[in-house]
Amino acid sequence: MHIHKFEKYWLIAGIGGLIVFLVILGFGAFYLGTHPQSHGIVIDPENIEANEAFKKENLGLHEIGDGKYVLNVVASAFNYDLGVDEDGKPVKHIQIPKDSKVLIQATTPDVIHGFNIAGTNANMMVEPGYISSMEVTFKKPGEYTLVCNEYCGTGHHLMYATVEVVE
Ligand code: CUA
DSSP: OOOOHHHHHHHHHHHHHHHHHHHHHHIIIIISOOOOOOOOOBOOTTOGGGSGGGSGGGOEEEEEETTEEEEEEEEETTEEEOOBOTTSOBOOEEEEETTOEEEEEEEOSSSOEEEEETTSSOEEEEOTTBOEEEEEEOOSOEEEEEEOOSOOSTTGGGOEEEEEEEO
């Protein structure tokens, strides 16, 4: 069977491109350990408080061990619920010690939201029916803004909080 020379070139280029793509994907996934946030964990969006992590009193930042924290967040139109302070006021600013390990767990009872701590690699989609989680270590002190980067409605731009990484 005769294959035209150009056809051969394109076949090689096509298969080569596919191999390069898979190698890059494999390098990112297995060597660098880059994975999309967990979408394996489901939750009833109409009853998120049935999950321990999203009970009112468990929202916000909690120290769970030496240099280990959990940050539970409920994103909803148009707010990030990070719990309340001693005066019962909604927390809009959290302080995290530098180099600590923070497990972020987020969910939403309504529509798709984003969870992006701008300038860090904390970036997830938050979808109703799922718990999005990722572990982050903040290495650079400073003030960062938590923003919603998925358009979720008229108050989308009002969804933010600040995260301060302290020495
Ligand atoms: Cu929530 Cu945009």
